[in-house]
Amino acid sequence: MSRKKKISNAITYVVLILISIIWLFPFVGLVLQSFRGEYGGMVDYLVPKQFSLANYQFLFGDGSKFVRWYGNTLTIAIFVAILQTLVIICVSYALSRMRFKGRKTLMNIWLVLGMFPGFLTMICLYFLLKQLGLTQEHAVPGLILISVASSGMGYYVCKGYFDTIPKSLDEAAILDGATRAQILVKMIIPMSKPIIIYTMLVAFMAPWCDYIFASYVAFGNEEGYNVAVAMTRWVWTNDYQGYFTRFCAGGILVAIPVTILFMCLQKYYVEGVTGGAVKG
Amino acid sequence: MKYFFRWLGKDLKEIGITFREGDWKTKLSFLIMGFGQLLRGQIVRGIAMLALEGGLLYFIIDFGWNYLSKILTLGTVETYKEGRKTVYGDNSFLILLYGLLTLVAVFALIYLWRLNIRQNREAELRLKRGKRLPTNGEDLASLFDKNFDKTLLALPVLGIFVFTVLPIIFMICIAFTNYDATHQPPSKLFTWTGLENFKELFGIGGQGFGGTFFYVLGWTLIWAFFATFLTYFLGMAVAIMINKKGIRLKKLWRTILVMTIAVPQFVSLLYVGKMFAVDGIVNAYLLKWGWISQAIPFWQNATYARILIIVINLWIGIPYTMLIVTGLLMNIPAELYESANIDGANPLQTFWSITLPYMLFVTGPFLLTQFIGNLNNFNVIFLLNQGNPKSMALTKNAGSTDLLVTWLYKMTINDSNYKIAAVIGIMVFIVTAVISLIVYNTMPSVKDEEGFQ
Numbered sequence: 001m002s003r004k005k006k007i008s009n010a011i012t013y014v015v016l017i018l019i020s021i022i023w024l025f026p027f028v029g030l031v032l033q034s035f036r037g038e039y040g041g042m043v044d045y046l047v048p049k050q051f052s053l054a055n056y057q058f059l060f061g062d063g064s065k066f067v068r069w070y071g072n073t074l075t076i077a078i079f080v081a082i083l084q085t086l087v088i089i090c091v092s093y094a095l096s097r098m099r100f101k102g103r104k105t106l107m108n109i110w111l112v113l114g115m116f117p118g119f120l121t122m123i124c125l126y127f128l129l130k131q132l133g134l135t136q137e138h139a140v141p142g143l144i145l146i147s148v149a150s151s152g153m154g155y156y157v158c159k160g161y162f163d164t165i166p167k168s169l170d171e172a173a174i175l176d177g178a179t180r181a182q183i184l185v186k187m188i189i190p191m192s193k194p195i196i197i198y199t200m201l202v203a204f205m206a207p208w209c210d211y212i213f214a215s216y217v218a219f220g221n222e223e224g225y226n227v228a229v230a231m232t233r234w235v236w237t238n239d240y241q242g243y244f245t246r247f248c249a250g251g252i253l254v255a256i257p258v259t260i261l262f263m264c265l266q267k268y269y270v271e272g273v274t275g276g277a278v279k280g
Numbered sequence: 281m282k283y284f285f286r287w288l289g290k291d292l293k294e295i296g297i298t299f300r301e302g303d304w305k306t307k308l309s310f311l312i313m314g315f316g317q318l319l320r321g322q323i324v325r326g327i328a329m330l331a332l333e334g335g336l337l338y339f340i341i342d343f344g345w346n347y348l349s350k351i352l353t354l355g356t357v358e359t360y361k362e363g364r365k366t367v368y369g370d371n372s373f374l375i376l377l378y379g380l381l382t383l384v385a386v387f388a389l390i391y392l393w394r395l396n397i398r399q400n401r402e403a404e405l406r407l408k409r410g411k412r413l414p415t416n417g418e419d420l421a422s423l424f425d426k427n428f429d430k431t432l433l434a435l436p437v438l439g440i441f442v443f444t445v446l447p448i449i450f451m452i453c454i455a456f457t458n459y460d461a462t463h464q465p466p467s468k469l470f471t472w473t474g475l476e477n478f479k480e481l482f483g484i485g486g487q488g489f490g491g492t493f494f495y496v497l498g499w500t501l502i503w504a505f506f507a508t509f510l511t512y513f514l515g516m517a518v519a520i521m522i523n524k525k526g527i528r529l530k531k532l533w534r535t536i537l538v539m540t541i542a543v544p545q546f547v548s549l550l551y552v553g554k555m556f557a558v559d560g561i562v563n564a565y566l567l568k569w570g571w572i573s574q575a576i577p578f579w580q581n582a583t584y585a586r587i588l589i590i591v592i593n594l595w596i597g598i599p600y601t602m603l604i605v606t607g608l609l610m611n612i613p614a615e616l617y618e619s620a621n622i623d624g625a626n627p628l629q630t631f632w633s634i635t636l637p638y639m640l641f642v643t644g645p646f647l648l649t650q651f652i653g654n655l656n657n658f659n660v661i662f663l664l665n666q667g668n669p670k671s672m673a674l675t676k677n678a679g680s681t682d683l684l685v686t687w688l689y690k691m692t693i694n695d696s697n698y699k700i701a702a703v704i705g706i707m708v709f710i711v712t713a714v715i716s717l718i719v720y721n722t723m724p725s726v727k728d729e730e731g732f733q
Contacts, residue, residue: 009526016521020536023595026552027539029561042554044564087439090432098429106437113444115712117656117685120705121447122692124377128443149443152436179421180428208544212658212689228546232663235550244554251547262542263535273600274607276646 030255034248041244055249065222065230066250072140073207073226073254079144081204084151088199089192091155093184096162097170110153122216129217139217139224146213147206157276161195162188198272201265208258227254291394298401306400313393316400320407324416329396336389344382351379354457354471373465376457377450384446455702461695477703489675493704496674497711499586500683503661504654506590507597508647514594515601516639520631522602523609534606537599545596549663552592553579579665582680589681593660604646605639612638648719652712656685676700684708 029046036043037050059066095103125146129135134142165188173183189196207214211228218224231250234243262269299307309316314329340348350356355370403413414422423431455477463470482490522533540548555561556578563575578584612635620630640647661667667682667690674680676697677690684704691701 005526009524012521012524012527016527016533019518020533023536023539026548026555027543029555030547030551042557042560042564044559044561044568046561087436091436094429094432100429103429106433110440112713113440113448115652115709115716116448117688117705117708119658119685119689119692120451120702120708121444122689123698124447124450125443127373127377128447146443149439152433152440153444179425181424181431184428205544209546209659211546211663216693228544232546232550235554248551251551255543255547258544259539259542262538266535266538269541270603270607274604 030248030251033245034252036245036248039242039245041241055245056253058246059250059253064246065225066227066253068223069225069227069230070253072224073228075140076143076147076207076210076226077204080147080207081200083144083148084154084203085196085199087148087151088155088158089184089189089196091152092158092162093188095155096159097167097183097188098180114153119212122213125213126216126219135217135224136219136221137223139214139219139221142217143207143210143214143226146217147203151203157272158192158195158199160275161192165191194268194271195275197265197268201262201269202272205258205262208254294401295394295397298397302400302404306397306404309396309400313396316403317396320403320413322403322413322416322419324419325399329392329399332392333389336385336392340382340385340389344378344385347375347378348382350375351383352472355469358469359467368466370469371465372457372459372463372470376453377446380446380449380453451702451705454698455706457699459698460700461697464696473699477699481700481703481707492674492676492678493707496678496682496684496687497707499681500655500711503586503590503657503681503683504651507593507654507657507660508651510590511594511597512601512643512647512650515598516605516635518598519602519605519609520635523606534602537602539599540596541599541603545659546663549592549596549660552595553664556588556592580669582669582671585665585669585681589661589664592664593657596660604643608639608642609635611642644719648716652716655683655712655715656708657683658685658689661686662689684711 032047034055035051035053036048037052037054038048058064094100095107126135129142129146132142132145134145169187170183173187178186207226209228210226211232214226215229215232218226218229222230227250231247231254234240234247234250237243299310305316305319312330313333314326316326317323317329318326350370354372355375357369359369360367406413456472456474457470458473458476459470462468480489481493518537521527522530557563558575558577558580562578563572566572567575576584578588616634617630620634625633661681661683665681667679667686669681670677670679676687677694678687682690685708688701688704688708691697691704
């Protein structure tokens with residue numbers, strides 16, 4: 001290897017290490033703060049003077065409903081992941097494989113609908129959910145309903161993937177006497193494992209960050225909170241000093257399972273976003 | 281418009297012909313939907329039609345008409361108190377929402393009626409030609425074969441209609457009313473005001489707050505531009521570094537970066553936001569090392585806050601670009617780079633004339649969706665500093681880093697100023713639509729949908 005190349009590689013390593021430090025610094029801080037024994041908000045040192053598990057004990061103790069919030073979020077995430085994926089597969093298959101009257105119109109209408117900001121309809125959706133009795137302490141099914149009901153419009157990535165499966169396979173199957181439904185269940189779905197995993201992963205991760213709508217639907221009723229709503233309130237309350245380290249501990253408990261899941265399925269995620277990026 | 285009337289004329293003529301030439305079964309079907317189908321043995325279709333007609337008619341007459349009839353005034357009877365008892369008058373909110381729903385039901389009924397007539401006509405013609413009609417079993421089976429698209433799309437379309445289309449139409453209507461904190465149903469009525477809200481939004485000086493609107497719009501566009509393109513180019517640079525020949529541990533670098541995608545944003549952003557607070561750890565270390573003598577008010581100063589938000593967004597955004605670019609870099613033919621090397625091009629030149637043009641071409645749609653996503657990037661702004669700092673120059677609670685969507689959110693939650701929130705929502709839509717149209721019409725790829733197959 002030439003000298004010049006060695007120098008350029010060395011520079012690259014230095015830059016990459018710097019980037020890694022910047023990227024990891026907040027997470028290291030988060031972990032360390034969650035074990036901090038001292039009271040107070042942000043402090044001017046990174047490593048706690050006294051390590052303790054008190055913050056974690058608080059989360060599981062009687063003083064907080066953390067377990068309930070965690071359960072709420074997990075329930076939402078699991079149901080949304082399954083139902084949303086089903087809806088998206090149905091829509092994608094119909095739009096990718098079948099040719100029917102109004103298909104283009106439907107796609108264009110959905111494209112236009114997607115350009116309206118989501119929070120615009122917040123008060124109206126809240127009212128609809130209220131009519132169904134799915135707000136406040138019953139916010140969980142309400143949030144699932146809302147996420148699943150409009151998920152059909154998120155078909156782009158999945159349809160793009162279906163489009164790459166040759167149509168001649170369908171035609172051959174039809175000649176063999178298969179119905180459209182059989183083609184979908186027996187052929188397309190097994191061939192689309194990566195994109196289905198990607199869709200489920202994305203759908204599963206979204207509810208963990210859902211703050212805006214979740215806080216509106218729960219409307220101040222603690223029973224209906226998800227973790228994002230509840231813990232954001234901790235940081236923004238007047239007693240921020242007292243809750244900060246608890247927020248860090250809760251954050252760690254939320255982040256660990258989601259992160260592990262993401263890391264395990266990273267391969268599929270990359271495939272999904274790359275395909276989606278190119279086809280739009 | 282001309283085409284619409286021509287189509288309407290043709291359609292009416294066809295209906296007339298169906299009636300004139302049809303037998304009594306068909307003629308009766310004009311009144312009782314599904315009658316002809318039932319008598320011709322197509323029981324499934326007949327019952328479906330009949331049930332839909334009955335259901336829709338019942339809904340319109342028994343429930344909907346109450347509301348639809350008042351939609352022009354949105355109610356006239358105010359709620360008042362009779363002694364201690366509250367006597368509820370009209371509820372404008374319900375009138376508008378259910379009125380719209382009833383209107384849709386009326387259109388659905390007309391459409392089904394037309395469909396019913398066409399089915400009768402087709403069945404009659406088929407029988408005349410001596411062919412047989414599809415049996416009930418075949419009708420049902422076709423829902424899983426030839427008409428599988430209808431089965432698949434029925435529920436998603438219904439869901440989108442109830443929870444997206446109807447609310448959007450409702451909110452567009454709200455933009456033309458005076459629905460705000462002082463006109464809240466059920467105790468107060470609101471009514472149509474025409475373009476009043478738009479005038480208020482664009483008006484500069486006096487009652488209007490056009491100044492604030494354009495300020496927020498300007499920052500929204502600046503933010504979206506920097507957030508999109510800085511992450512794009514820096515992400516590409518990082519990807520190229522990691523993929524460089526001779527660099528080891530590629531997987532490790534990628535995994536570290538991807539952490540910011542994996543960890544839920546409300547955890548990471550709230551923490552990072554606090555890191556930069558006046559008493560945060562960043563200021564603390566800068567003070568300790570003696571680089572500054574006073575804490576920097578990152579979130580209190582508008583310019584600092586804006587720059588910081590864009591920088592922190594890099595932390596979130598670079599990994600996305602890095603992932604996408606990594607996959608695409610492999611697709612660039614290696615011969616291109618080899619020949620460039622032989623010609624003596626330096627790395628910067630190869631990047632400029634090979635990598636970048638290829639990337640821009642391939643990732644055009646990605647850039648567009650990123651840009652639009654950033655216009656509506658609620659989380660980053662709101663979780664970091666809620667659109668603050670506030671400024672005396674801005675009205676209606678807007679802050680210096682507020683995007684149109686966060687402003688809309690504040691308007692709904694804090695001020696209950698629904699009418700203006702609705703107007704802003706429409707503005708966001710217009711901005712998004714205009715940008716998408718321009719980009720779409722100038723982009724060479726992705727137009728030909730069937731081309732991929």
